[in-house]
Amino acid sequence: MAPRNGSESRSVGAVKPQTMRFDQPLAFKSGATLPAYDLVYETYGKLNAARSNAVLVCHALNAAHHVAGYYADQPDNVGWWDNMIGPGKPLDTERFFVVGVNNLGGCFGSTGPKSVNPASGKPWGSAFPVVTVEDWVNAQARLADRLGIQSFAAVMGGSLGAMQALQWTMSYPDRIRNSIVVAAAPKLSAQNIAFNEVARQAITTDPDFHGGDYYGHGVVPRRGLRLARMIGHITYLSDDAMMEKFGRALRSDQIGFHFDVDFEIESYLRHQGDKFSEYFDANTYLLITRALDYFDPAAAHGDDLSKALAAAKARLLVVSFTSDWRFAPPRSREIVKALLDNRLDVSYAEIDAPHGHDAFLLEDARYHALVRAWFDGIHAKL
Amino acid sequence: MAPRNGSESRSVGAVKPQTMRFDQPLAFKSGATLPAYDLVYETYGKLNAARSNAVLVCHALNAAHHVAGYYADQPDNVGWWDNMIGPGKPLDTERFFVVGVNNLGGCFGSTGPKSVNPASGKPWGSAFPVVTVEDWVNAQARLADRLGIQSFAAVMGGSLGAMQALQWTMSYPDRIRNSIVVAAAPKLSAQNIAFNEVARQAITTDPDFHGGDYYGHGVVPRRGLRLARMIGHITYLSDDAMMEKFGRALRSDQIGFHFDVDFEIESYLRHQGDKFSEYFDANTYLLITRALDYFDPAAAHGDDLSKALAAAKARLLVVSFTSDWRFAPPRSREIVKALLDNRLDVSYAEIDAPHGHDAFLLEDARYHALVRAWFDGIHAKL
Numbered sequence: 001m002a003p004r005n006g007s008e009s010r011s012v013g014a015v016k017p018q019t020m021r022f023d024q025p026l027a028f029k030s031g032a033t034l035p036a037y038d039l040v041y042e043t044y045g046k047l048n049a050a051r052s053n054a055v056l057v058c059h060a061l062n063a064a065h066h067v068a069g070y071y072a073d074q075p076d077n078v079g080w081w082d083n084m085i086g087p088g089k090p091l092d093t094e095r096f097f098v099v100g101v102n103n104l105g106g107c108f109g110s111t112g113p114k115s116v117n118p119a120s121g122k123p124w125g126s127a128f129p130v131v132t133v134e135d136w137v138n139a140q141a142r143l144a145d146r147l148g149i150q151s152f153a154a155v156m157g158g159s160l161g162a163m164q165a166l167q168w169t170m171s172y173p174d175r176i177r178n179s180i181v182v183a184a185a186p187k188l189s190a191q192n193i194a195f196n197e198v199a200r201q202a203i204t205t206d207p208d209f210h211g212g213d214y215y216g217h218g219v220v221p222r223r224g225l226r227l228a229r230m231i232g233h234i235t236y237l238s239d240d241a242m243m244e245k246f247g248r249a250l251r252s253d254q255i256g257f258h259f260d261v262d263f264e265i266e267s268y269l270r271h272q273g274d275k276f277s278e279y280f281d282a283n284t285y286l287l288i289t290r291a292l293d294y295f296d297p298a299a300a301h302g303d304d305l306s307k308a309l310a311a312a313k314a315r316l317l318v319v320s321f322t323s324d325w326r327f328a329p330p331r332s333r334e335i336v337k338a339l340l341d342n343r344l345d346v347s348y349a350e351i352d353a354p355h356g357h358d359a360f361l362l363e364d365a366r367y368h369a370l371v372r373a374w375f376d377g378i379h380a381k382l
Numbered sequence: 383m384a385p386r387n388g389s390e391s392r393s394v395g396a397v398k399p400q401t402m403r404f405d406q407p408l409a410f411k412s413g414a415t416l417p418a419y420d421l422v423y424e425t426y427g428k429l430n431a432a433r434s435n436a437v438l439v440c441h442a443l444n445a446a447h448h449v450a451g452y453y454a455d456q457p458d459n460v461g462w463w464d465n466m467i468g469p470g471k472p473l474d475t476e477r478f479f480v481v482g483v484n485n486l487g488g489c490f491g492s493t494g495p496k497s498v499n500p501a502s503g504k505p506w507g508s509a510f511p512v513v514t515v516e517d518w519v520n521a522q523a524r525l526a527d528r529l530g531i532q533s534f535a536a537v538m539g540g541s542l543g544a545m546q547a548l549q550w551t552m553s554y555p556d557r558i559r560n561s562i563v564v565a566a567a568p569k570l571s572a573q574n575i576a577f578n579e580v581a582r583q584a585i586t587t588d589p590d591f592h593g594g595d596y597y598g599h600g601v602v603p604r605r606g607l608r609l610a611r612m613i614g615h616i617t618y619l620s621d622d623a624m625m626e627k628f629g630r631a632l633r634s635d636q637i638g639f640h641f642d643v644d645f646e647i648e649s650y651l652r653h654q655g656d657k658f659s660e661y662f663d664a665n666t667y668l669l670i671t672r673a674l675d676y677f678d679p680a681a682a683h684g685d686d687l688s689k690a691l692a693a694a695k696a697r698l699l700v701v702s703f704t705s706d707w708r709f710a711p712p713r714s715r716e717i718v719k720a721l722l723d724n725r726l727d728v729s730y731a732e733i734d735a736p737h738g739h740d741a742f743l744l745e746d747a748r749y750h751a752l753v754r755a756w757f758d759g760i761h762a763k764l
Contacts, residue, residue: 030639130639190624190647242572257412257512265572
C-alpha cells in the first residue's frame with residue numbers, strides 16, 4: 001500500500017449528477033405507494049471488477065447527492081463532504097466507488113413534493129407521502145440494484161445520514177459489510193422532537209404555506225422556513241463553539257436599543273435563514289424532520305434496540321463528538337451497547353471536539369484519521 | 383422563634399393588585415425618557431415599624447406582580463411563586479413584607495407598549511422605549527420610595543428576576559442588605575441570544591405584527607408569539623426532564639404519518655404556545671428578551687465582572703440547578719467568583735435537580751430549605 005498523507009489528497013474534480021428513473025412502484029412504510037420516481041445521484045471513483053468496493057454516503061437534513069467535487073459550471077458548489085471524500089482523502093476515491101443520492105422527498109432532483117404528481121399533473125405538495133428512513137434505504141437498495149452493486153463495502157453517514165447507515169444493517173444485513181455511524185441517535189429524544197415540531201409549526205403556520213400546496217399560489221413559506229433553519233442551526237452548534245465564534249460581539253460599536261441586528265450571532269442566524277429559505281423546499285423540510293422523529297428501530301421490538309439489531313451482520317464504526325448536544329455521546333453509546341449485545345464487531349470513538357453536532361462535517365484530524373484507518377482496513381479485505 | 387414546618391405553611395390568601403402613578407419622568411439607559419408611568423404591584427405581610435423587613439421579588443419573562451396568593455374572583459389565578467412565599471413558607475409573610483411589581487414595558491398593568499402614549503393618544507406600540515434591567519431597578523427604587531422603604535431586607539429573583547436582584551447590589555448598594563440570585567447568568571451567551579433572536583424574528587416577521595403597531599389593526603401577531611413561546615419553553619426544561627415527562631409517548635396508539643400532533647411533547651408545546659399567545663403582548667416579549675440580551679454589567683468595566691460589583695455591599699445567596707442548560711451552574715459560578723473577588727459575604731448552592739431552568743419555580747425540598755434558612759438568618763438580624 002502506497003503511503004498517503006493529507007498533502008496528496010485532492011478533489012475528485014468536476015462531477016455530474018445523474019438521474020435514474022424507476023417505474024416500479026415503491027411501497028412506503030405509511031402504506032402509501034409512490035407509483036414511479038427519479039433518484040438523482042453522483043458517483044466518484046471506479047467500481048472494481050468484483051463490484052466489491054462501493055460505498056454509499058447518506059445525507060442528512062439539508063444536503064443531497066452532491067457529496068464531493070464541484071460542478072464544472074459552478075466551481076464554488078463543492079460537495080458537502082468534500083473534506084472526507086476524494087483521491088487520498090479518508091474515504092479514498094482511488095480505492096472506493098462512492099455513491100451519493102438525494103433521498104425521496106428531497107428538493108434537489110429526486111422525486112419530492114415539488115415534483116409533478118402524474119395523477120394530478122400538478123406538484124405533489126401536501127399529497128406527497130410521509131417518508132421514513134426505512135423507505136429511503138429501500139429506495140437506495142433499488143438504486144444499488146440498478147448500479148450492479150449487490151453488496152456495499154460500507155454505508156456511511158452523519159446525523160440523519162447515520163440513521164440510514166444503521167438502518168441498512170437491519171434492512172439489508174447481507175448487502176452491507178461495514179456501517180459508519182457518525183453523530184447519531186437510535187431515536188430522537190423529546191427535546192429533539194420538540195425542536196423539529198417548532199420548526200414545522202413555523203412553516204405550517206406561515207400564511208404562505210397554503211396547506212403545503214403553495215406551488216400553485218406563486219409563493220413559498222419563506223418566513224417559516226427561515227425560522228426553521230435558524231432554530232435548527234442553534235442545535236447544530238455547541239454553546240461553547242458559538243461563544244468562541246461570535247461571543248457577544250456587536251455589529252457596530254454599541255448596542256442600538258432596537259430589535260434589529262445588534263449582535264454578530266443575530267446577523268449570522270438571519271443570514272443562514274435567508275440563504276436556506278432561498279433554495280430549500282418547505283415540504284421537504286417537513287418530511288425530513290418527520291423521518292427523524294419517526295426513526296425508532298427499537299419500537300417494533302418492544303423498545304429493545306438489541307433485538308432490533310439482532311439480524312445485523314456488518315462491522316460498525318460509531319463516532320460521537322463530546323460537544324454534540326443534539327445527539328450527545330450517550331446516544332451513540334446506546335447504539336454501541338445494542339451492537340455489543342449482539343456480539344457484533346463494533347468500534348466506538350468519542351471525539352473531543354468543540355463544534356457541536358456540526359463536528360461530523362468538519363475536518364478534525366483525529367476524526368479523519370480514524371475514518372481513514374477504518375477504510376484502510378476495509379480496503380485490505382477487498 | 384416558633385418552630386415552623388411545611389404543614390403549617392399556607393397561602394397569603396386573596397390579594398389585590400394596586401397601582402402607583404408616577405408623574406416624574408424616568409430616563410432610560412437608551413437615552414429615551416418615559417414622561418409618566420404606572421406601576422402595578424402587590425404586597426403581602428406587614429411592613430414593620432422600623433420599615434426594615436421589606437423584600438422585593440422580581441419577575442422573569444412571563445410573570446408579573448402577582449407573586450403569591452390568589453384573586454378573590456379568580457381563585458385559580460395563583461401567584462407564580464406561591465410555593466415560596468406565604469405564611470410559614472420559605473419567604474415567610476408573617477415575618478416579611480413582600481413586594482411584587484410588574485416591570486415597565488410589561489403587559490399586566492404597568493405602563494408598557496399597549497398603554498396609551500399621552501403624546502399620541504394611541505398605544506405606545508413600536509414607540510415604547512427599549513428598557514433595560516437597570517431601568518427596571520430604577521423604577522423599582524422609585525416604588526420603594528413611595529412605599530416608604532429606604533432599604534430592602536432582600537431583593538430576590540430567578541432567571542431574569544435574579545439579574546434584577548444582582549443589579550440592585552450595583553445600582554443601590556445602600557438600599558439592599560441581601561440579594562438572592564437564583565438560576566442566573568452574569569450575561570447571556572451567544573446561544574442564549576440566538577434563542578431570543580429566533581423568538582423575536584418569529585414575532586416581527588409575522589404579517590400581523592405591523593411593525594409593532596398592530597393594536598390599531600385589530601390583530602395581534604399570535605403565530606409569532608406562539609412560536610416564541612414554544613422555543614422558549616424548550617429552553618426552560620432539561621432534555622432529561624422532557625424525556626421523563628413526555629418521552630416519545632404518542633397521543634394515539636400509533637404514528638399518523640402526517641404533520642399534525644403525533645407525540646405528547648408536540649401537543650404540550652402547541653398548548654403552551656396557544657395559551658401564551660392569548661394573554662401575552664408581543665411587544666412586551668420583544669422588550670423583555672432584549673433586556674436579557676443587553677444585561678451585561680461587566681461591559682462598562684472592561685468586561686470585568688469583579689469591577690462591576692466593586693460597589694456592592696449586600697450579602698448574597700446564589701443558587702443554580704445542575705440540569706439548567708439555559709443558565710448552567712458555571713454561569714452562576716462566574717457571579718460567585720466576582721463576588722468573592724470583592725470579599726463579599728456570598729453563599730453558593732448548586733442544587734441537584736432534574737427540571738432544568740424551570741427548577742427555580744418548583745418546590746424542591748433542598749432548595750426551599752436553603753432559602754428558608756437564609757431568610758431565617760435575615761430575620762434574626764432584623
